[in-house]
Amino acid sequence: MRSISFALFFGFIVFLVGSRDPAFAQTPPASDREELARLRSDLEALRGEYAERIAALEQRLSALQAAAPTAPPSPAPSAPAAPEAQVPPGAAGAGGPTGALPVYGGVTAASKVFNPDIAVVGDFLGAAGDGAGSTQPSLSFHEAEASFQAIVDPYARADFFLTFGPDEVGVEEAYVTFPAVPGGLLTKIGKMRTAFGKVDGMHNHTLPWTDRPLVTDNLVGGEEGLADSGISIARLIPNPWFFLEATAQVYAGDSAVFQSPERSDLAYLGHLRGYQDLSESTNLDLGGSIAYGHNDSGPDSTTRLLGVDATFRYRPLRRAIYRQLLARTELVWSRREQPSGMQNSFGTYFELDYKFARRWIAGARFDYSGRADDASIKDKGGSLLLTWWPSEFSQIRAQYRHTRYGEGGTANELLFQFLFSIGAHGAHPF
Amino acid sequence: MRSPFFRSAAALALVAAMASPVPAAINVVTTTEDLASITREVGGDRVKVEAIAKGYQDPHFVEAKPSFILKLHNADLLVAVGRELEVGWLPPLIQQSRNAKIQPGADGYLDASLTARILEIPTGQITRAMGDVHPLGNPHYWLDPGNGRRIAQAIEAKLARMSPGDTGTFAARYADFDRRLKEAEARWDAAMAPYRGLKIVTYHRSWPNFCERFGLDVIGYVEPRPGIPPSPSHTIELIQEMKRQGVKIVLVEPYFDLKTPNSIARETGAKVVVLAPSVGGEKEITDYIRLFDYDVNLVVSAIEETGGK
Numbered sequence: 216m217r218s219i220s221f222a223l224f225f226g227f228i229v230f231l232v233g234s235r236d237p238a239f240a241q242t243p244p245a246s247d248r249e250e251l252a253r254l255r256s257d258l259e260a261l262r263g264e265y266a267e268r269i270a271a272l273e274q275r276l277s278a279l280q281a282a283a284p285t286a287p288p289s290p291a292p293s294a295p296a297a298p299e300a301q302v303p304p305g306a307a308g309a310g311g312p313t314g315a316l317p318v319y320g321g322v323t324a325a326s327k328v329f330n331p332d333i334a335v336v337g338d339f340l341g342a343a344g345d346g347a348g349s350t351q352p353s354l355s356f357h358e359a360e361a362s363f364q365a366i367v368d369p370y371a372r373a374d375f376f377l378t379f380g381p382d383e384v385g386v387e388e389a390y391v392t393f394p395a396v397p398g399g400l401l402t403k404i405g406k407m408r409t410a411f412g413k414v415d416g417m418h419n420h421t422l423p424w425t426d427r428p429l430v431t432d433n434l435v436g437g438e439e440g441l442a443d444s445g446i447s448i449a450r451l452i453p454n455p456w457f458f459l460e461a462t463a464q465v466y467a468g469d470s471a472v473f474q475s476p477e478r479s480d481l482a483y484l485g486h487l488r489g490y491q492d493l494s495e496s497t498n499l500d501l502g503g504s505i506a507y508g509h510n511d512s513g514p515d516s517t518t519r520l521l522g523v524d525a526t527f528r529y530r531p532l533r534r535a536i537y538r539q540l541l542a543r544t545e546l547v548w549s550r551r552e553q554p555s556g557m558q559n560s561f562g563t564y565f566e567l568d569y570k571f572a573r574r575w576i577a578g579a580r581f582d583y584s585g586r587a588d589d590a591s592i593k594d595k596g597g598s599l600l601l602t603w604w605p606s607e608f609s610q611i612r613a614q615y616r617h618t619r620y621g622e623g624g625t626a627n628e629l630l631f632q633f634l635f636s637i638g639a640h641g642a643h644p645f
Numbered sequence: 646m647r648s649p650f651f652r653s654a655a656a657l658a659l660v661a662a663m664a665s666p667v668p669a670a671i672n673v674v675t676t677t678e679d680l681a682s683i684t685r686e687v688g689g690d691r692v693k694v695e696a697i698a699k700g701y702q703d704p705h706f707v708e709a710k711p712s713f714i715l716k717l718h719n720a721d722l723l724v725a726v727g728r729e730l731e732v733g734w735l736p737p738l739i740q741q742s743r744n745a746k747i748q749p750g751a752d753g754y755l756d757a758s759l760t761a762r763i764l765e766i767p768t769g770q771i772t773r774a775m776g777d778v779h780p781l782g783n784p785h786y787w788l789d790p791g792n793g794r795r796i797a798q799a800i801e802a803k804l805a806r807m808s809p810g811d812t813g814t815f816a817a818r819y820a821d822f823d824r825r826l827k828e829a830e831a832r833w834d835a836a837m838a839p840y841r842g843l844k845i846v847t848y849h850r851s852w853p854n855f856c857e858r859f860g861l862d863v864i865g866y867v868e869p870r871p872g873i874p875p876s877p878s879h880t881i882e883l884i885q886e887m888k889r890q891g892v893k894i895v896l897v898e899p900y901f902d903l904k905t906p907n908s909i910a911r912e913t914g915a916k917v918v919v920l921a922p923s924v925g926g927e928k929e930i931t932d933y934i935r936l937f938d939y940d941v942n943l944v945v946s947a948i949e950e951t952g953g954k
Binding site: 366369372392394395396399400401450451458460488490491492495498500528530532533534535536537573574606607608637640641642643645 | 699701702703706708709710711712714715718729732733734736737739740741742743744745748749750751773776777872873874899900901902
């Protein structure tokens with residue numbers, strides 16, 4: 216066996232070397248030349264025959280196309296067929312793509328289909344009038360928020376929201392969500408906006424105003440809010456009557472309100488949300504929140520926040536894109552220990568938003584709030600708003616804001632906001 | 646206490662409980678009433694079906710209400726239209742459902758569009774300057790009875806996998822649905838046949854599958870671009886084009902304002918027809934076949950009213 220295979224191999228080498236010998240190739244015998252000529256003429260004949268057949272086929276094809284003008288247009292035939300990648304079925308449900316996607320570049324670029332959904336929202340603010348010491352510039356590019364969202368694996372999805380301000384870059388949120396942990400616990404880990412009330416969880420571009428209410432600024436940390444690194448678990452509480460969800464969150468204690476002096480001092484937050492459809496077009500959303508943690512006024516000083524929120528929504532389903540009403544209030548009590556003594560402050564806002572045409576929303580807000588570090592100073596204010604939506608992806612808003620500050624000083628301001636977003640279509644806020 | 650009798654009785658009870666399980670119906674949640682109707686056709690009493698969006702509601706803009714989270718929490722199967730129709734509201738609902746069965750990619754998640762015939766899949770570069778375009782094709786594909794059949798097949802296959810014991814039931818129910826749909830299709834085709842090639846205008850791009858199936862030629866839209874409300878200049882152009890081509894029918898979905906369509910109709914002598922895009926769009930549209938009965942009747946009578954061809 217072995218000698219035979221060796222002989223074959225040797226023969227093969229001889230054949231290779233021999234066939235590459237130029238002298239051998241250039242001097243074919245006369246009979247070979249005749250054979251070559253015959254082959255050549257055969258090939259010519261064959262080529263001619265095929266050219267005729269192809270021409271005939273082309274003629275028939277164009278005749279057929281002319282006879283069937285109503286046929287659906289096929290993709291442009293001039294473009295070469297792009298390689299396609301199939302997205303795993305079901306990705307659309309989580310905001311991902313479905314079906315076939317074009318793949319650019321080489322075949323390995325198929326991994327691009329796993330890129331996260333990317334969107335960028337620009338938030339441009341303008342202010343005019345007497346601000347009574349307000350530091351908001353007349354025109355400012357407030358921030359750009361970039362979001363990256365995708366499914367991690369069969370067990371988790373991840374959401375990143377990075378904000379780029381005029382002179383700072385920050386992580387607004389970055390968390391992983393485990394939607395199907397046993398026990399029905401919706402688990403989130405990362406840096407998050409908290410579940411305290413309604414406004415604290417909202418990003419700037421989903422707010423119905425250009426600013427945040429006084430109570431948020433005075434008691435709940437303003438724009439940054441209670442956002443912090445932590446762990447959140449939320450569970451539905453089954454009952455035969457209505458939607459009830461309990462959320463428990465633990466944070467490091469490093470936010471605009473809470474500052475933990477020790478590693479072992481954490482900030483805790485609890486939220487209970489009840490929701491009930493009153494009819495197919497109206498519903499009621501109630502919540503209670505509590506937050507506790509250390510503050511920065513002393514080693515053993517703590518802050519306790521208690522919040523209640525109520526939202527009524529009206530949306531007639533047949534005309535939902537033209538008519539919507541939202542009425543909401545939040546009440547917040549703050550108990551802050553500090554060297555000067557306990558400060559018991561209270562703040563609230565009440566808002567009304569009415570969508571009166573497909574692109575127009577009118578709004579009003581009443582504000583009242585004490586200060587967290589001095590309960591005796593009480594600010595009051597009110598706003599009127601008008602919002603215009605050229606499309607789902609941009610928004611122009613004007614807000615007249617009147618504020619009477621507790622130390623004295625009255626502000627009358629006209630605020631503008633331009634919001635514009637590009638990229639993936641995110642979920643509509645509810 | 647531990648008598649042999651007691652023990653054997655307990656064993657018997659256990660065996661009885663294991664041998665004759667009363668199989669619970671499969672809990673199905675669908676995003677639209679059309680998918681719910683088709684699921685009922687195939688599943689019969691072996692399924693319990695609930696839809697999220699109402700038939701008279703714009704399916705692009707459904708609110709992600711917590712009450713829907715409760716529905717999804719208990720679902721064994723979620724059937725979605727797909728093609729990004731529900732992109733604005735379904736993902737947060739699924740995420741908050743705490744239901745591993747219906748997460749995208751899991752066995753209990755069915756995208757009904759994967760086996761359907763999809764029209765208007767963009768081939769070149771698309772941008773939002775074109776309006777709210779659906780990059781994966783037109784999601785209103787259920788408005789072709791052929792796609793209804795394909796959806797039913799996909800649901801039958803899925804239900805059979807989830808409840809292998811009922812495979813025969815599902816197959817028989819599908820065959821029955823298929824037969825009734827075929828009969829109905831013959832009826833609809835006969836009714837629409839005289840008007841093949843008739844030019845019409847629609848409000849939104851909801852009807853490409855319906856119009857292709859029944860031979861209607863859409864020459865324009867009341868919306869200047871998908872999802873962008875009517876503008877005066879576009880409306881004037883549309884009126885001129887309708888007059889030039891003699892268009893007498895304007896199809897409108899029940900969730901759009903009729904002001905602009907009515908003024909177009911006044912200018913052109915056309916008739917505004919509020920068609921139902923979904924089961925439940927009107928009270929009498931209780932299932933998928935009645936949806937086409939209703940729409941075909943309405944279109945035919947509107948065409949006859951406006952002078953035949």
